[in-house]
Amino acid sequence: MTDSVKWPAAAHDLRAELRLLENAGLLTRVRRRADPRFQIAALARACDTGPALLFESVTDSRHPVVINTQASRAMIAASFGVHVDQVARRYAHALRNPVAPVLVADGPVQEEVLAGDSLDLAAELPVLTHHEGDAGPYLTTGVVIAEDRELGVRNLSYHRMQLRGGNETGMVVVQRHLHRLLDRAESAGRALPVAVVLGLSAAVRLAAATSGSATPFGFDELGITGALQNRSLPLVQCRTIPVCVPADAEIVLEGEIVPGRWEDEGPFAEFDGEYESEPARVFRVTALTRRRDAMYQGLTSGAREQLNIMGLPNEGVLFGAIRAVLPGLRDVRVTLGGLRKFHAIVSIDKQHDGDGMDAIVAAFAGHRDLKHVIVVDGDVSPHDSAAVERAIATHMQASRDMVVIPGGRGNPVDRSLRSGGVTDRVGVDATRPLGSSDDTPRAMIPGAEHMVLSDWL
Template sequence: MNSRELTAPATAGVRESGAAPARTLRDWLAHLDRTGRLATIERTVDLKHELAAIAKRLDGRQAACFMRPGSHSIAVVSGFMSRRAWIAEAMGVSEDALLRRFSDAAAHPLPWREVDADEAACQQIVHTAGIDLYALLPIPTHSEHDNGPYITAGLVIARNPRTGIQNVSINRIQVHGPDRMGILMLPRHLHEFYSAAEANGEPLDVAIAIGVDPLTLLASQAITPIDHDELEIAGALHGEPLPVVKCKTNEVRVPANAEIVIEGRILPGAREMEGPFGEFPKYYSAREAREVIEVRALTHRRHPIYHTIVPAEMEHLLLGAIPREATLLGHLQRSHPNVKDVELSVGGVCRYHLWVQLDKKREGEAKNVILCAFGAHYDIKQVVVVDTDVDVHDPAEVEWAIATRFQADRDLVVIEGAQGSVLDPSTTVGLPDDAPPHMQGISAKMGLDATRPLVYSGHVFTRVRIPGFETADLAALVAPDNAAFGTYMSRANG
């Protein structure tokens, strides 16, 4: 590792709001390197566990770049989106404008711009025969009980068989063989596309883009209705249409500046065992029969960079959190304009626990906000509503509000038997191992109204503050050394 690993501050080199957003992965990595936020590991690192272990040690402090992953000459990067401030920086906005900017891009997508193959860096090198993913790509095995190497940062792009409009998602993909992979598809748009193709006995063409720029990566996680291409949201985040290119073996369009693209098709009627795999709740998902991808081509840049996301760490969690937060904030504000901010907490794996900041105007309003949040996304398991004097991005502040403004007998909302996340292991308690899909993920929901009363006597709910605390200029007040104190003590002891 380089010498900057343990000394560079995580916020070093943060750009001012209004700076141009990151255009390519290489540009962003170069920026992180210039600002002391890229740790280069030059010695050979084992692809099984060791690479992920080092990336996890650096998580949230520096991105990791592995120059010798296993026996491969292709570099591997991880963790370049592992802080909320970095994501805002890549977007070219201040951190407090992050959700607003993402929401605006999702609401005003820009159609992509197709380029010819000779302009597409991702097709500089083309493999269509004798493909061996193990030999061609440095695909890590991450967690202790993972059932082999997994692609974790691949954008899976497919076209709706009925309309031709694309969908982009990140799915976990286990490499089963040289040209064969298993994929987990939750009941969302990609699964709907596949079901439509399979019903006609046809495969679903897909492409898996690895090593895209930060904003395209983030856009892939947008929560949109079906037939809204997330690559158009990526264009809006960039402020110009995203350049794309048609795949070599199918009609799917992929980001032209991607580092690596795997082209294939999800086979109809084929299922193979996939898992276990360490997922975002920080537990393993079960080994089950999953759909199968047959690889037909692999294209890449000259000297490509392979991106892997360490599951359940900050890059993984934040990529899911920010698009969800933007969607949830917009959803809540449509019914409750007094909602000011939200956060999906890290302790709630950026999926299950939502903190909401509310400028409360009427008693009972917080409970309505809680119910609205539960209806916004089935993953949400716990909602805490706080006042505007509480920072929802500070866990200690939220806990303080619960400790001093919440009473369970009057402020608790519990809903039994609701739909929850199938990846939440607590929902499986009491279920047989072969429980049918429609019985999986049944969850109780809990809401906490941690707002103070609108009317109270005296200063019983007045927050303690010290005038001048926020404006005290420590840089001007604190002496660069303790010479005056030393002189004072010498006189006192003389």
């Protein structure tokens, strides 16, 4: 697939995405009134792999709630307008060909503007309470947009936010790009203005979750969205802070991260299902803007939807990183069992001996969270776990084909980390030696393929 390929345009906003999902039978409307405390999360869990759910009536709120829009690969493919097998390639193409957003004068997300000072977030929005042991309602799906206009840097990322009463929330910021911007603001004694954006299609949600070699500090993740949508994403200037947000989003919380203030938060169930508490920053809302008939978008921590949003961008990142070294790359899969983060299966058409090991090196360089990589030949589908296992069973010798790289930085959700938070990485080359490619015909039974069972049984 070359860069000149013209891909279809992804859904332009959440509403367009919902129409696509509904037409494909991947969205169900729920008319009965549902409670944002546990009930919506419980129904979403019961539909963990889809369909998406649109709750039209929500206890104590005028906002409908939508959830599970990325519950399956098929739903993301529908939103991108591509075949389900093309999601990684499509994403890799978008990463390589970002399209910068464009500022426009106004947009539906600012149809209503509320001042932040006297705002009671819990009264304004149907913020979901998810798990029994969670400390309370949490904003889990806000895309945080930060801009440093001096550096010319914009960044998108997700940060869980515990409601704290009034117009304040917690915000958990792990040491990545937002943290870097926060450090810069704090060392100058300034608050960091950020916008929290709710109600977004897959093209923004996956972009915001993308990390790794393809999106270094300074890379504007909204360029990925534009590439997926084949247009410049329209942005509007926030009303109270120097940050721009997608004009077609549903709801925006404008505000700032207060310098020097830390508070306890949690417990909150992480994406592996274990409760944890982290020191949190404080986010103070300066304005709430929304569409007049805004939908609230929910997300349950640990749901298939979260793993897909968080993890499927890794396939695009790895695709690009490995193909830069090995043009014979066929396909990449990040598995569900590896939480779409820690495990990748890579299939290659080998052109040289050594390609298998080089694919391993490229994969680890492409995405830091990766812990185990398996490389198979191009005739083994990474989507077929039995075929992958068979390749390991019959092509691989550990002393020759396995490499252990000890002591890299681990991800805290990997509960097996050694002291200092470091992890071992393992690569397995389960490809056949070049030239031994399996030309020997497999045993066939004449007639089996064309047997019409109803003639016989």
